[in-house]
Amino acid sequence: MPPFAVSNDDAARQEVGPQRCHAARTFRKRVMNLDHRLLSFVKVVQEQSFSRAAAALHITQPAVTQHIQSLEAEFDASLLERGKRSVNTTKAGEIVFHEALRILEHYNEMKRLVDEVLGGDTGSIVVSASYTFGEYILPYVLRQFQQSYPKISFVVNIVNSDEVVRQVRNHEADIGIIETDLAGSENLTVVPFARDEVIVIAASNNNFYAGTAPLAEELATQTWLLREEGSGTRRVAEKALKDLAISPTHILELGSIQIIKQSVEAGLGISVLSNWTVRKELSLNTLKQVNPQGFSLGRSFSYIHLTAEWQTKTIKLFAGCLTGMAGRF
Numbered sequence: 001m002p003p004f005a006v007s008n009d010d011a012a013r014q015e016v017g018p019q020r021c022h023a024a025r026t027f028r029k030r031v032m033n034l035d036h037r038l039l040s041f042v043k044v045v046q047e048q049s050f051s052r053a054a055a056a057l058h059i060t061q062p063a064v065t066q067h068i069q070s071l072e073a074e075f076d077a078s079l080l081e082r083g084k085r086s087v088n089t090t091k092a093g094e095i096v097f098h099e100a101l102r103i104l105e106h107y108n109e110m111k112r113l114v115d116e117v118l119g120g121d122t123g124s125i126v127v128s129a130s131y132t133f134g135e136y137i138l139p140y141v142l143r144q145f146q147q148s149y150p151k152i153s154f155v156v157n158i159v160n161s162d163e164v165v166r167q168v169r170n171h172e173a174d175i176g177i178i179e180t181d182l183a184g185s186e187n188l189t190v191v192p193f194a195r196d197e198v199i200v201i202a203a204s205n206n207n208f209y210a211g212t213a214p215l216a217e218e219l220a221t222q223t224w225l226l227r228e229e230g231s232g233t234r235r236v237a238e239k240a241l242k243d244l245a246i247s248p249t250h251i252l253e254l255g256s257i258q259i260i261k262q263s264v265e266a267g268l269g270i271s272v273l274s275n276w277t278v279r280k281e282l283s284l285n286t287l288k289q290v291n292p293q294g295f296s297l298g299r300s301f302s303y304i305h306l307t308a309e310w311q312t313k314t315i316k317l318f319a320g321c322l323t324g325m326a327g328r329f
């Protein structure tokens with residue numbers, strides 16, 4: 001039998017023998033326990049809180065406490081100093097934290113290799129996407145992905161672009177989709193795969209300009225509704241204001257695309273958003289496009305993942321789905 005050929009479980013069991021099978025099961029169990037305890041420990045340190053770590057890992061707080069106690073018993077050392085408001089690492093805890101990050105990285109790599117060897121379009125993937133892509137385009141990608149690979153399950157997080165990058169870097173997401181320019185770095189692969197166009201929008205009954213298209217001075221008198229710092233939408237809005245040489249006298253910061261659209265419709269101000277996000281409102285005529293003459297601003301959607309020698313099959317398949325559908329967005 002070639003080294004990686006797996007005919008069926010029985011044959012494999014016969015080949016390695018029942019004792020080695022038992023040893024392998026015990027080893028796997030230990031590794032999984034190790035994996036969970038280290039994950040809990042790393043999360044508590046990163047979140048500086050047992051309860052936030054439990055919430056992030058979708059387990060109970062007593063389970064997190066038990067994981068930490070079990071690690072402390074194993075090292076015969078206290079790893080964390082619990083303050084009233086925060087949790088800090090001890091000297092030993094600091095070492096365990098850094099080594100745990102490395103071990104978890106290797107463990108993920110091991111899982112990736114096993115995925116590759118076993119093949120098959122099964123498994124799971126965590127996708128983290130920024131708001132514009134995540135809420136307005138991703139659902140179509142997910143439908144296509146689900147139809148093509150029904151045995152792959154997925155979890156989706158919708159957060160702003162900076163948070164997407166953080167989640168991918170911290171192994172909280174396998175693949176991320178961002179709407180901001182980001183140069184690749186040593187351990188992050190960034191692949192632009194689709195274009196987007198941003199437009200200036202106002203309520204359809206907001207007749208604040210005199211001519212057929214607003215002048216920069218007229219736009220400057222409006223209240224601008226912008227997303228929070230760290231979002232790709234905010235960055236592109238700032239670029240639009242710069243290109244138009246507008247310094248608005250009044251800016252309000254709102255934390256989601258939905259509240260911006262509703263507020264523009266309600267007459268609170270104007271905004272700059274991806275045309276993807278307002279297609280419905282434009283066709284229903286509750287919003288209108290008010291680009292000044294000659295204004296045009298594009299940007300890219302990119303997918304990102306950690307750079308690795310072996311990429312999981314699910315990441316490859318999902319990335320393939322994104323690029324395959326890009327022409328249709």
Ligand SMILES: O=S([O-])[O-]
Nearest residue numbers: 131161231232233
């Ligand atoms: O969600 S965004 O605009 O990065």
